Amino acid sequence: MPSNEVIQGLGLDDYKFGFVTDSEPVFRTRPGLDAEIVEQISARKDEPEWMLKRRLKALRIYESKPMPKWGGDLSELEDTLRQTYFYVKPQEQMERSWDDVPESIKETFERLGIPEAERKILAGVGAQYDSEMVYHSLKEEWEAKGVIFDSIEDGLKNHPELFRKHFGTVIPAADNKFAALNSAVWSGGSFVYIPRGVELETPLQAYFRVNQERLGQFERTLIIADEGSRAHYIEGCTAPVYSTDSFHSGVIEIVVNRNAYFRYTTIQNWSNNMYNLVTQRALVNQGAHMEWLDGNLGSKLTMKYPSCYLMGERAHGEILSIAYAGDGQHQDTGGKVIHVAPNTSSSIVSKSISKGTGRSSYRGLCKVYDGAANARSNVECDALLINETSRTDTFPYIEIDEKSATVGHEATVSKVGDEQLFYLMSRGMDEAEAMALIVRGFIEPIAKELPLEYAVELNRLIEMEMEGSVG
Amino acid sequence: MDNAPILNVAALRAKVADEDLEILKGVDLTIKPGEIHAIMGPNGSGKSTLAKVIAGHPAYEPTGGSVYFGGEDLLDMEPDERAQAGVFMAFQYPVEIPGVSIANFLRTALRARLEEDEELDLFDFQELLMDRMELLEMDPSFAQRPVNDGFSGGEKKRNEILQMAVLKPSLAVMDETDSGLDIDALKIVANGVNTLKRESPGKSVLLITHYQRILNHISPDVVHVMVDGRIVESGGPEVALELEARGYEEYRKAHAA
Numbered sequence: 212m213p214s215n216e217v218i219q220g221l222g223l224d225d226y227k228f229g230f231v232t233d234s235e236p237v238f239r240t241r242p243g244l245d246a247e248i249v250e251q252i253s254a255r256k257d258e259p260e261w262m263l264k265r266r267l268k269a270l271r272i273y274e275s276k277p278m279p280k281w282g283g284d285l286s287e288l289e290d291t292l293r294q295t296y297f298y299v300k301p302q303e304q305m306e307r308s309w310d311d312v313p314e315s316i317k318e319t320f321e322r323l324g325i326p327e328a329e330r331k332i333l334a335g336v337g338a339q340y341d342s343e344m345v346y347h348s349l350k351e352e353w354e355a356k357g358v359i360f361d362s363i364e365d366g367l368k369n370h371p372e373l374f375r376k377h378f379g380t381v382i383p384a385a386d387n388k389f390a391a392l393n394s395a396v397w398s399g400g401s402f403v404y405i406p407r408g409v410e411l412e413t414p415l416q417a418y419f420r421v422n423q424e425r426l427g428q429f430e431r432t433l434i435i436a437d438e439g440s441r442a443h444y445i446e447g448c449t450a451p452v453y454s455t456d457s458f459h460s461g462v463i464e465i466v467v468n469r470n471a472y473f474r475y476t477t478i479q480n481w482s483n484n485m486y487n488l489v490t491q492r493a494l495v496n497q498g499a500h501m502e503w504l505d506g507n508l509g510s511k512l513t514m515k516y517p518s519c520y521l522m523g524e525r526a527h528g529e530i531l532s533i534a535y536a537g538d539g540q541h542q543d544t545g546g547k548v549i550h551v552a553p554n555t556s557s558s559i560v561s562k563s564i565s566k567g568t569g570r571s572s573y574r575g576l577c578k579v580y581d582g583a584a585n586a587r588s589n590v591e592c593d594a595l596l597i598n599e600t601s602r603t604d605t606f607p608y609i610e611i612d613e614k615s616a617t618v619g620h621e622a623t624v625s626k627v628g629d630e631q632l633f634y635l636m637s638r639g640m641d642e643a644e645a646m647a648l649i650v651r652g653f654i655e656p657i658a659k660e661l662p663l664e665y666a667v668e669l670n671r672l673i674e675m676e677m678e679g680s681v682g
Numbered sequence: 683m684d685n686a687p688i689l690n691v692a693a694l695r696a697k698v699a700d701e702d703l704e705i706l707k708g709v710d711l712t713i714k715p716g717e718i719h720a721i722m723g724p725n726g727s728g729k730s731t732l733a734k735v736i737a738g739h740p741a742y743e744p745t746g747g748s749v750y751f752g753g754e755d756l757l758d759m760e761p762d763e764r765a766q767a768g769v770f771m772a773f774q775y776p777v778e779i780p781g782v783s784i785a786n787f788l789r790t791a792l793r794a795r796l797e798e799d800e801e802l803d804l805f806d807f808q809e810l811l812m813d814r815m816e817l818l819e820m821d822p823s824f825a826q827r828p829v830n831d832g833f834s835g836g837e838k839k840r841n842e843i844l845q846m847a848v849l850k851p852s853l854a855v856m857d858e859t860d861s862g863l864d865i866d867a868l869k870i871v872a873n874g875v876n877t878l879k880r881e882s883p884g885k886s887v888l889l890i891t892h893y894q895r896i897l898n899h900i901s902p903d904v905v906h907v908m909v910d911g912r913i914v915e916s917g918g919p920e921v922a923l924e925l926e927a928r929g930y931e932e933y934r935k936a937h938a939a
Binding site for chain 2 (some may be wrong): 257628649
């Protein structure tokens with residue numbers, strides 16, 4: 212086993228950091244994937260028999276499904292997968308101290324204005340967490356209301372029936388190759404249950420759970436918002452995720468029961484060697500309301516299409532997404548809305564920015580089943596190209612089997628023009644500031660939906676990205 | 683020293699950046715602090731190009747001569763550096779910046795003028811903005827609208843004047859700000875310029891225009907006539923009136939001869 216782990220890239224074009232730690236993970240499986248490895252993972256987690264069987268079945272599905280030929284270029288992925296450690300028990304074993312974190316990374320955090328506590332987590336410094344007290348008081352409040360907010364592993368252990376009832380029901384292993392892979396090797400993620408009628412004002416934030424496996428390569432999250440509840444869950448943050456992994460394949464399943472409201476926000480910035488292939492889907496029941504707010508920055512290739520399955524009458528789904536493709540990056544993102552019941556409504560607003568040789572694709576599906584009378588859907592996708600070499604494509608799939616449905620689709624592509632830049636520069640902004648302001652304006656309709664601190668971080672991140680974008 | 687020119691253009695030549703098309707063929711122009719100059723000329727005479735070359739528009743390339751602003755060589759500076767030095771150009775066709783409010787835009791422009799360790803106090807900014815809008819008799823809600831996005835011609839000009847009032851340049855170049863305006867919009871521009879001049883008489887204005895009518899509302903100290911890339915006549919306000927009466931044809935012929 213190598214004694215050095217090279218910790219790669221922060222995913223910002225101009226901020227590539229690499230450093231070496233001497234810490235050895237306590238346990239990890241050998242590279243590659245087979246049934247024995249799946250058994251090891253399950254045994255490590257001390258799982259019930261049914262979960263092991265599910266994992267093994269999912270592995271067979273994974274092996275039987277061909278690599279997707281659409282979306283992004285996955286031709287080099289098989290090689291990556293052969294070398295991937297599918298399970299590494301990480302984090303607290305790393306015992307990295309803040310003093311060991313390179314200055315350059317601390318500086319990036321400084322410039323991003325990330326709170327001290329969050330910086331330490333991002334840098335992989337576990338244990339000490341200044342906000343722990345805050346979390347504890349919130350946790351008490353949540354517990355009093357019967358809210359469950361656990362790691363996915365603890366969810367399975369502590370709430371076996373609730374877990375088993377819903378796990379894999381929104382995204383079965385057979386859904387797609389990477390959902391199958393995740394179902395076989397999942398590790399880390401959250402388990403959330405909001406009881407009937409409970410309304411939470413404070414968002415549930417994944418980074419509160421520091422001492423657990425927060426964001427694995429194969430994170431799995433299961434959320435159940437019961438009837439009439441209201442809650443907001445926030446995953447990740449705009450700071451670059453700092454990772455040894457070159458492959459991330461998460462599965463997020465959400466059940467939104469009758470008349471409940473749920474919003475899931477995720478803003479992630481991956482290192483630029485990363486394949487990020489995520490399946491996230493919500494089942495939205497009668498009168499319920501689901502919102503995905505999805506931001507994708509960094510990575511080599513991201514393929515991610517948050518979905519709303521509108522199962523009950525008057526169910527409503529919204530998908531707001533921002534993608535940023537820098538040099539050499541491909542963001543293949545969008546959303547899916549499936550109208551199954553009458554009087555359902557949905558809206559997708561997708562904004563992408565491509566810089567340098569970056570490429571962003573909007574890929575979306577709007578499907579209205581026969582019988583989903585008066586279903587309404589509106590899709591708006593806007594692309595902004597920063598340089599001549601930047602690229603964008605739109606792949607809207609619309610399948611309507613219901614005559615009374617109303618579906619709208621609008622797409623725009625704009626380029627940052629010389630005239631626009633000159634206008635801003637003639638007011639005293641330098642080129643990077645001017646560019647950042649144009650981009651900020653472009654994403655404003657979505658950024659304004661973010662909690663303030665996230666919007667601020669996102670704006671700072673974009674400013675940093677825009678430095679050196681001109682030339 | 684007091685009477686040293688704020689702008690000194692000498693034998694300036696410029697061409698379209700991507701083409702071999704020379705537009706300015708040796709322009710001389712001197713503006714002193716506090717003066718209002720008007721440049722009039724027919725279409726294609728180069729008057730608008732002169733404004734853009736002063737502001738540093740990338741579509742034009744200076745090929746000879748010099749432009750000094752105070753003691754600084756403007757042609758050596760980027761557009762943002764020129765703006766920070768105190769040059770402001772009101773655009774003939776202001777550009778839309780969707781999603782960016784006028785307030786945010788101006789805050790960013792002011793922040794760009796600060797040293798690295800300085801911060802722009804939000805309350806100070808708000809006070810400045812409200813003060814400027816009051817001076818120009820504008821509704822405060824105007825500052826919350828996205829820059830030029832869906833604006834009428836008059837609103838765009840109003841926005842240019844507001845920016846000028848907030849940024850307080852020592853030289854304002856009005857690039858055909860009056861063209862295509864109805865009389866009400868024209869008055870907005872004229873009132874704005876006059877109000878700012880009253881407030882700070884030391885500021886200079888270079889008014890580029892095709893028509894004499896704006897000069898009924900703004901009184902220039904010097905009027906220049908530009909034909910075929912050169913200034914062919916300079917004088918007092920009477921030049922504008924003569925021009926109005928006789929047209930450009932005479933100058934064009936005289937110049938061609």
